[in-house]
Amino acid sequence: MEFKELIEKRRSIRSFEENVTVTEEDVRKIIYAAQQAPSWKNSETGRYYIAVSQEMIEKLRTECLAEYNRNNTKNAAAIIVTAYVSNRSGFERDGSATNERGNEWGAYDLGLQNMNLIMAARDIGFDTLIMGLRDSAKLHELFGIPEEQHVMSVIAVGKRAAEPEKPVRKNFEDIVKMF
Numbered sequence: 001m002e003f004k005e006l007i008e009k010r011r012s013i014r015s016f017e018e019n020v021t022v023t024e025e026d027v028r029k030i031i032y033a034a035q036q037a038p039s040w041k042n043s044e045t046g047r048y049y050i051a052v053s054q055e056m057i058e059k060l061r062t063e064c065l066a067e068y069n070r071n072n073t074k075n076a077a078a079i080i081v082t083a084y085v086s087n088r089s090g091f092e093r094d095g096s097a098t099n100e101r102g103n104e105w106g107a108y109d110l111g112l113q114n115m116n117l118i119m120a121a122r123d124i125g126f127d128t129l130i131m132g133l134r135d136s137a138k139l140h141e142l143f144g145i146p147e148e149q150h151v152m153s154v155i156a157v158g159k160r161a162a163e164p165e166k167p168v169r170k171n172f173e174d175i176v177k178m179f
């Protein structure tokens with residue numbers, strides 16, 4: 001798909017088609033794309049825990065998602081927990097933060113990877129929903145995620161059951177100052 005078209009057609013999807021499956025090959029394609037994103041000193045601190053079996057998808061939905069997201073992820077074909085290894089991106093070898101942003105750089109890197117991930121998913125015919133309303137403690141427990149990894153978003157993957165409206169965006173003048 002053309003890059004411009006990808007950008008326009010990607011949407012957050014809150015109603016997924018039934019009986020869609022995501023294969024390991026699909027997962028490998030989207031994680032490969034995620035890994036091609038830039039990262040602080042190429043540290044690649046993004047980590048992914050992916051529920052593909054119905055049992056794990058249901059456990060994740062019922063135990064770890066806010067009700068709103070649980071209701072909107074029925075029929076998700078896979079759900080990806082995204083995390084980053086803390087105290088590495090944005091940090092020196094001696095463990096001190098390189099600047100005032102500290103672990104925000106790890107979150108920044110993960111966001112870049114996540115964007116590649118959702119665009120690659122769209123490119124091979126899937127849709128996604130990034131979710132910040134989730135219970136990270138329960139996700140750590142369910143997937144055995146080490147404490148030093150910070151859980152950020154959970155991303156549902158499936159196929160859109162309906163065409164959503166494009167939410168409005170701010171004007172150029174509202175977000176840019178040119179000098």
Ligand SMILES: Cc1cc2nc3c(=O)[nH]c(=O)nc-3n(C[C@H](O)[C@H](O)[C@H](O)COP(=O)(O)O)c2cc1C
Pocket residue numbers: 010011012013014069072129130131132133134153167
């Ligand atoms: C960090 C982050 C957290 C989000 N959390 C949720 C969420 O918990 N539930 C939800 O339905 N949408 C969530 N969204 C999706 C946004 O609401 C959505 O991206 C925004 O409304 C713009 O719509 P679009 O993605 O279709 O362009 C989240 C998006 C981001 C980037």
